Amino acid sequence: MTDTTTLPGAVRSPAPRITGPADLRGLSRGALDELARELRARLVEAVGRTGGHLGSNLGVVELTVALHRVFRSPHDRVVFDTGHQSYVHKMLTGRADGFADLRREGGLSGYPSRAESPHDLVENSHASTALSYADGLARAARLRGEHDRHVVAVVGDGALTGGMAWEALNNLGGLDHPVVVVLNDNGRSYAPTAGAVGRHLATLRAGGGGGVFAAFGLAYLGPVDGHDVARVEEALAAAKALGRPVVVHCVTEKGKGHPPAENDPVDHLHAVSAPSASRGPGWTSVFGRHLLVLADRHPDLVCLTAAMPHPTGLTAFAEAFPDRVLDTGIAEQHTVTCAAGLAMGGLRPVVAVYSTFLTRAADQVLMDVALHRLPVTFVLDRAGVTGEDGPSHHGAWDLALLRGVPGMRVAAPRDGARLRELLDEAVADDGPTAVRFPKGVVGADVAAVDRLGRVDVLHRPSRRDVLLVTVGGLASDGVAAAVALAGEGIGVTVCDPRWVTPVDPAVVALAAEHRVVVCVEDGVRGGGVGEAVAGALREAGLSRRIRVLGLPGDFLPHGSRADILRMHDLDAAGIARTVARFLPGWTS
Ligand SMILES: Cc1ncc(C[n+]2csc(CCOP(=O)(O)OP(=O)(O)O)c2C)c(N)n1
Numbered sequence: 102m103t104d105t106t107t108l109p110g111a112v113r114s115p116a117p118r119i120t121g122p123a124d125l126r127g128l129s130r131g132a133l134d135e136l137a138r139e140l141r142a143r144l145v146e147a148v149g150r151t152g153g154h155l156g157s158n159l160g161v162v163e164l165t166v167a168l169h170r171v172f173r174s175p176h177d178r179v180v181f182d183t184g185h186q187s188y189v190h191k192m193l194t195g196r197a198d199g200f201a202d203l204r205r206e207g208g209l210s211g212y213p214s215r216a217e218s219p220h221d222l223v224e225n226s227h228a229s230t231a232l233s234y235a236d237g238l239a240r241a242a243r244l245r246g247e248h249d250r251h252v253v254a255v256v257g258d259g260a261l262t263g264g265m266a267w268e269a270l271n272n273l274g275g276l277d278h279p280v281v282v283v284l285n286d287n288g289r290s291y292a293p294t295a296g297a298v299g300r301h302l303a304t305l306r307a308g309g310g311g312g313v314f315a316a317f318g319l320a321y322l323g324p325v326d327g328h329d330v331a332r333v334e335e336a337l338a339a340a341k342a343l344g345r346p347v348v349v350h351c352v353t354e355k356g357k358g359h360p361p362a363e364n365d366p367v368d369h370l371h372a373v374s375a376p377s378a379s380r381g382p383g384w385t386s387v388f389g390r391h392l393l394v395l396a397d398r399h400p401d402l403v404c405l406t407a408a409m410p411h412p413t414g415l416t417a418f419a420e421a422f423p424d425r426v427l428d429t430g431i432a433e434q435h436t437v438t439c440a441a442g443l444a445m446g447g448l449r450p451v452v453a454v455y456s457t458f459l460t461r462a463a464d465q466v467l468m469d470v471a472l473h474r475l476p477v478t479f480v481l482d483r484a485g486v487t488g489e490d491g492p493s494h495h496g497a498w499d500l501a502l503l504r505g506v507p508g509m510r511v512a513a514p515r516d517g518a519r520l521r522e523l524l525d526e527a528v529a530d531d532g533p534t535a536v537r538f539p540k541g542v543v544g545a546d547v548a549a550v551d552r553l554g555r556v557d558v559l560h561r562p563s564r565r566d567v568l569l570v571t572v573g574g575l576a577s578d579g580v581a582a583a584v585a586l587a588g589e590g591i592g593v594t595v596c597d598p599r600w601v602t603p604v605d606p607a608v609v610a611l612a613a614e615h616r617v618v619v620c621v622e623d624g625v626r627g628g629g630v631g632e633a634v635a636g637a638l639r640e641a642g643l644s645r646r647i648r649v650l651g652l653p654g655d656f657l658p659h660g661s662r663a664d665i666l667r668m669h670d671l672d673a674a675g676i677a678r679t680v681a682r683f684l685p686g687w688t689s
């Protein structure tokens with residue numbers, strides 16, 4: 102074993118070939134320091150090209166090296182909470198070469214992936230789950246007589262603000278199975294970690310003993326300098342020997358070793374975009390700007406976020422109205438029911454959340470907001486295919502989830518003008534509403550040629566062969582498809598319901614004028630808008646063939662949003678192909 106470190110495919114100084122954790126165990130202190138430098142250089146270089154989670158991974162370099170020197174993955178189970186900080190783990194488990202294609206179609210996932218490695222267990226990128234997995238894994242090892250198998254959960258301070266983490270701690274306390282909780286405490290989610298958890302950890306960092314963890318019956322080791330491999334190794338080895346649940350409190354810095362990240366005031370470069378990412382006004386910025394208009398119009402309007410004020414567009418609102426915004430931590434269930442309380446108290450809450458994270462608060466939406474018919478507006482960013490973040494980040498289920506919520510009205514704006522218009526209508530509504538829009542740049546406004554009730558007609562040829570119902574931002578592709586089909590003699594009327602569920606009677610009236618109906622939505626086909634339209638036609642006694650174009654009821658891998666939409670015929674060409682094939686007796 103040479104006494105220097107080379108990651109496979111390295112373009113920098115030589116280093117040992119790290120093909121797996123075993124290669125770490127013979128390294129000297131000097132070689133470990135060089136390896137840490139090499140890992141950081143690779144993170145900055147690779148993530149700078151592909152985009153991804155930079156700050157979080159820079160903060161766990163030494164912690165991950167130490168972890169893989171003390172524990173024997175994959176025999177010992179290592180779970181990363183949220184998983185966005187698993188790049189170093191991937192580099193140390195033989196995948197350093199793959200970072201050229203990180204988060205690209207067919208390339209490395211930005212989260213653990215069971216298909217990539219036996220070292221990877223949890224693929225879900227939703228926070229605060231690791232301790233629950235660890236509880237289950239430890240009990241399974243015990244029941245299976247696997248007494249030499251250790252379970253390690255790497256949990257961020259932000260993830261510890263999620264309710265699930267405390268449900269798990271309630272079960273881990275008093276357990277006599279070997280569970281090592283590596284608390285990666287960098288004091289931040291995106292922003293500094295909100296609430297009592299953040300404050301409590303600050304006292305522990307100052308040397309305040311085991312605190313709540315000890316009170317719950319877990320052993321506590323720390324605080325430990327999370328950037329000192331030797332110190333972390335020492336603590337992990339002691340924790341491993343304890344044989345019962347123990348928290349190793351590692352104090353780290355998000356973005357460590359890369360000044361642009363260390364000094365970034367917003368979120369220490371938590372996630373960075375690829376240089377190739379499209380530029381231009383995004384949906385989020387249109388929302389964030391219009392929120393200021395709404396704030397003046399509705400003095401009772403307040404905003405809530407689950408630890409994501411900046412990514413969800415609340416920054417300007419929070420600066421202008423600091424006492425009208427609440428960052429609950431990564432606690433969507435609490436966020437939603439707190440919003441219900443705010444509404445019961447006479448205010449008008451706007452809950453700004455990524456579509457994919459709303460599923461965590463499904464019961465709260467249904468039984469705390471809708472049951473009481475409260476005026477809460479859910480603004481669902483990253484709805485539909487998100488792209489590079491992969492299967493647990495696509496906002497594919499919000500339309501299907503909300504369609505079944507009694508009294509919930511769901512809007513899907515097709516462009517910036519409609520986003521502003523629909524936000525106005527949603528916030529003015531005295532019942533629960535949701536406004537959903539995708540990730541990325543918002544396209545040019547798509548003008549209507551007519552409006553029937555609340556439904557916009559975007560294209561209306563003389564022939565009435567097909568009614569094409571487009572949901573949200575897919576409208577422009579729908580119009581492009583209709584124009585292309587006109588050239589083949591097919592008359593396609595395009596309508597944008599704006600309020601997509603419940604189904605507007607004007608959609609049924611339009612369907613009655615056409616031979617067939619096609620519905621296009623950036624969400625799962627089953628149970629979404631298309632199904633709602635089919636049900637509305639049936640209830641109206643209108644027998645029309647209907648084809649629903651949407652996402653398959655499956656977990657979609659990572660890739661670019663445009664590529665994934667194209668793959669599922671949700672671009673103009675795919676829509677045109679689908680419509681032409683669906684028209685009875687038509688052979689193009
Ligand atoms: C349920 C849920 N809500 C929100 C997010 C978005 N999110 C991803 S990472 C993150 C911050 C995590 O902070 P922490 O656990 O401290 O990890 P760090 O990035 O600091 O290492 C958030 C809010 C998520 N992944 N899951």
Ligand SMILES: CC(=O)[C@@H](O)[C@H](O)COP(=O)(O)O
Binds near residue numbers: 226372412483487540
């Ligand atoms: C891990 C996590 O959930 C977030 O960091 C998410 O990856 C950010 O997504 P955007 O980059 O679309 O804001």
Ligand SMILES: [Mg+2]
Binds near residue numbers: 257258259286290
């Ligand atoms: Mg953190």
